[in-house]
Every structure is written in C-alpha cells, then in structure tokens.
Amino acid sequence: MDAACRPAWRIGLLSAVLGSTLAIAAPVLAQAQGRLEARYTATLAGIPIGKGAWTVEIREHQYSAVADGRVTGLMRAITRGDGTATGEGAMAGGRLVPAAYVAHTGYDHRSSEVRMTLSSGTVTDLVAEPVAASPDRIPLTEAHRHGVVDPMSAALIGVSGSGEVLSPEACRRTLPIFDGYQRFDLVLSFKRMDEARAEHGYQGPVVVCSVAYRPIAGHRPGRFAIKYLMEQRDIEIWYAPIAGTRVLAAFRLLVPTLIGPAMLQATQFTTAVSASRAGTSLPDAKTQ
Numbered sequence: 001m002d003a004a005c006r007p008a009w010r011i012g013l014l015s016a017v018l019g020s021t022l023a024i025a026a027p028v029l030a031q032a033q034g035r036l037e038a039r040y041t042a043t044l045a046g047i048p049i050g051k052g053a054w055t056v057e058i059r060e061h062q063y064s065a066v067a068d069g070r071v072t073g074l075m076r077a078i079t080r081g082d083g084t085a086t087g088e089g090a091m092a093g094g095r096l097v098p099a100a101y102v103a104h105t106g107y108d109h110r111s112s113e114v115r116m117t118l119s120s121g122t123v124t125d126l127v128a129e130p131v132a133a134s135p136d137r138i139p140l141t142e143a144h145r146h147g148v149v150d151p152m153s154a155a156l157i158g159v160s161g162s163g164e165v166l167s168p169e170a171c172r173r174t175l176p177i178f179d180g181y182q183r184f185d186l187v188l189s190f191k192r193m194d195e196a197r198a199e200h201g202y203q204g205p206v207v208v209c210s211v212a213y214r215p216i217a218g219h220r221p222g223r224f225a226i227k228y229l230m231e232q233r234d235i236e237i238w239y240a241p242i243a244g245t246r247v248l249a250a251f252r253l254l255v256p257t258l259i260g261p262a263m264l265q266a267t268q269f270t271t272a273v274s275a276s277r278a279g280t281s282l283p284d285a286k287t288q
Contacts, residue, residue, distance in 0.1 A: 034058040034245040038201075039268040040069075045260025048073040052264070056156065058245050063096055064088040065152050081107045087152025089118075096158060096247075097121075101150035103180070114180035122146050128180035138217045140183060148178040154186075157239055157248040165246050166193070170239060171209035182218035186211055191236055196251050201270035202240050206251055211235040232256060240266075244273025 035057050042050035052069030070082040083105035089098040101116040117125040123145035154175050159165045168190035175186040188209040196206045213229040220226060229235075234256045239248035253264040 033060070033273065034242045034247065035272045036242050036249055037268065037270045038249070038266050040264050041267050042069075043263050043265070044257065054155075054249075056242065056249060058242065058247060059091065061091050062088065063091055063156075065155065067152065067155075080109075081105070085152050087150055087155075089153060096153055096156060098150050098153040101152055101180075103151070116150055116178075116180055118148075118150060121148060123148065123178060126180060132181050132218070134220055136222055137220050138215075140218045144183040144217045145178060148176050148183065151177055151179050155250060159246045159248065165241050165248065166205050166207045166239075168207070170207050170248055183216045184219070185214040185216065187214055188212075188237075194238065196238060196240055196266075196269075198251075198266050198269040200268040202251070202266075204240070206238045206240045207248070208236055208238050211237055240269060241271070243271040 036055065038054045040052045040054065041048060042052070050069055050071050050073075052067060054065070054067045056065045057063060065087045066085075068082070068084045071080060083103065085101070085103040087098060087101045089096055089100070091097075097120065098118045100118070101114070103114045105112050113127070113129050115125075115127040116123055126145070154177050157170055157173075159167070159170050161169075171188045171190040173188050175188065177184055177186060188211055191208045191210045194206050194208050195204065197203045210233070213232070213235070215221070215226060215230065232255070234254075236254050237250055238252040240251040241247070242249055249269075250264075251266045251269060255262045
C-alpha cells in the first residue's frame with residue numbers, strides 16, 4: 001500500500017473491527033441512554049505497541065462515538081503514529097443511521113484526513129486527502145458509496161428482537177464498510193461464547209465472532225498485507241454489551257501475524273445507563 005493512504009487505511013480497518021455494524025438494533029427501552037468509556041492496549045507477540053480510548057453515547061434519537069490511539073513502547077523507535085476518529089448519526093426505528101464521519105491520522109511525518117457525510121447508507125459528500133493514486137489500485141466508483149457504513153458506526157453491533165443480546169445471532173452479519181479510501185466487507189460468523197475481565201469495569205460474558213476480510217475496491221490486490229488478511233481464518237473479535245441497550249461494543253480483537261498475535265484488549269470497559277419507560281424504571285446509573 002502506498003504511503004499516501006496507508007494511515008487512513010489502517011485507522012479505517014481498525015475502527016471497523018474495533019472496534020461493528022450499522023446497528024440494526026431494536027432496544028427494549030423506548031427511551032434509553034447508554035454510555036461506554038473504554039481504554040485499550042495494543043500488543044504484538046505480547047509486546048506493548050499502542051494505546052487507545054473509545055467513548056460511545058447512545059441516546060433516544062442520536063448517537064456519537066469518539067476514538068483515539070497512538071503508537072507506544074518500543075514501536076516508537078521504529079515509527080511514530082497517532083489517530084483520531086469520530087462518528088455520529090440518528091437513532092431511527094431502533095437503527096443507528098450514520099450521518100457523519102471524520103478521521104485524522106499521522107504516520108512518520110505524514111498525515112491523512114477523511115471527512116464523510118452520509119444519508120440513508122449513501123455517502124453524499126467526501127473529502128479524502130491525500131488522494132491515493134496508484135495504477136494497480138482497484139478503482140472506486142459511485143456504486144461503492146451506496147449501501148455502506150462508516151468505520152466508526154461499524155464498530156457497534158446492534159442485536160434485534162427481545163431475546164438475549166449476547167447470542168450467536170450477533171455474529172451472523174456482513175459489515176459493508178467504506179472508509180474514504182477503500183470499500184470492503186467484514187464477514188462475521190459465530191465462534192463461541194466466552195468470559196471477559198477488564199482491569200476496570202466489565203467482567204462477564206462476551207460473544208466471540210470470527211472475522212473475514214473481503215476487499216472490494218480501493219485496495220491494491222498485489223500487496224502482501226491485503227493477501228495475508230484475505231487468507232486469515234483465525235481473526236476474532238470479542239463483543240460485550242453496553243448497559244441499558246441492545247448494542248454491543250468490541251472488547252478484544254485478535255489478528256494472527258507472522259511474528260505472533262496482534263491483540264487489541266480493553267483494560268477499561270465501563271458502561272452506564274439512565275433510562276425510563278412507562279411502567280419501567282431503571283437506576284439512574286449502572287456501571288458494569
């Protein structure tokens with residue numbers, strides 16, 4: 001992948017799997033406010049290489065999410081990098097409908113910025129700088145801007161219905177992601193149920209999904225990283241619930257590499273809820 005779009009590609013894919021869907025949720029509560037405050041540590045073969053934070057707000061008629069990350073530890077001797085991303089949209093009929101996405105990354109004295117406006121799953125306005133120009137890149141067309149979700153909104157999974165939120169059904173979906181430079185799918189499938197323990201906050205069950213990366217456009221098919229990700233069958237992501245909602249958020253991401261597992265792990269995963277409904281009451285705040 002060329003240097004021009006490498007930073008945006010990385011944060012786009014990371015926030016997509018962090019960190020995942022156009023939440024097709026149908027919350028049990030008619031009026032719900034859920035908040036997540038999470039912190040993550042990234043490791044490669046057990047060696048710390050980065051840190052990040054993620055804040056999510058889910059309200060009755062709107063939602064917003066903010067994430068940031070930076071390279072740390074020994075990796076800083078090799079490369080410098082940091083990034084931020086934000087996403088927001090409307091809650092409509094129990095669905096998260098993306099409206100805006102902004103991402104900025106810095107990488108070895110270079111930077112990139114993506115600004116995207118969406119309406120009903122269609123990108124209506126896009127600024128992606130610098131322009132990624134490579135003769136071997138699969139061209140993006142207008143069609144690739146339709147029926148998509150931005151990476152930040154894709155980092156939340158909504159579970160429809162009124163049954164268990166943590167269930168195999170949460171994993172049975174394909175995430176159609178457009179990050180400003182690439183159009184790709186993340187195909188999720190159920191792997192197992194497990195238990196998670198954050199150092200601060202959530203301790204309880206999670207649903208673990210297998211993840212398959214399927215590039216569609218904007219990528220360079222001959223690049224080793226693209227081929228490697230396409231061939232992986234052991235990528236997995238753990239999802240934990242945001243209190244008071246039927247929305248799940250990423251707790252852990254595991255990606256095999258040639259030198260050992262790359263892992264993004266929540267060290268803090270704290271959620272709170274304040275909600276009300278006729279005949280239904282909940283505590284003003286609940287921390288998991």
